[in-house]
Amino acid sequence: MQTTARLDATFSALADPTRRAILARLAKGEASVLELAAPFEMSQPAISKHLKVLERAGLIERGRDAQRRPCRLVGKSLHDANKWIERFREFWEDNFNALDDVLEEMKKQEGKKGK
């Protein structure tokens, strides 16, 4: 059940575009709140709020350096989230099933033209 709660928190955290952008930035290396706030044109407190959500979801951790408290990605949560490769698969499966229909339609159209 704990894993379920954690995954729930992970996906809630991932649902926000600013937080995803923060994660994308952190994928390139650790950064301080100041460094994160700059490109987003957001206040430090606003960024800190997002960081708290990400930290609670276990997606990032903060360094101990009291001044800077650099943020970095935590691999494990993303790995857990990656179990959702299955969701990715289903998304494409739905698309490709629809593509089957489009191809059938194209074959019909071509058959008509051929006659």
Add this chain to the structure above:
Amino acid sequence: MKKLTVTTDVPTEIHMTRTFNAPRRMVREAMTKPELVRKWMGNSRSPLSSIESDVRPGGRYRYVFQLPDGSTFAIVGQYREISDERIVHTESMEGMPGESVVTTTLTEKDGKTTLKIVMAFPTQEIRDMVVSTGMADGAGESYDNLEALLASSPQLSA
């Protein structure tokens, strides 16, 4: 077999394979012509709301998806190579770092076409993030059902 396979054995890649009951030129057309793409890409909750695409080497494309909450997100990139058997294009979520290179190979046999798609990312972190956000965004439908799915999926509570 029409079944889609997705593998992630290479840490920075996603591989997908799927066979279609149609000749190669038709599959390629359905995958590149905007008026055909919009018939199958996206789903009822997150439909494609616009497509701009310049299908030739060096040409750019932009696919905009509508999310259930009214917001949109765009997948953008550039075509690098287009031939009968291969399409190579770059792909990223607009405004986010982490571009992938997508190589699509089309093989025709007995009137059927097998599609092999390899998505190559700069790092494993970026791949995993794209998969996760792709789930949350592109499959908005799934996201809405997340709690129900979490409750019913035994592999997740393990």
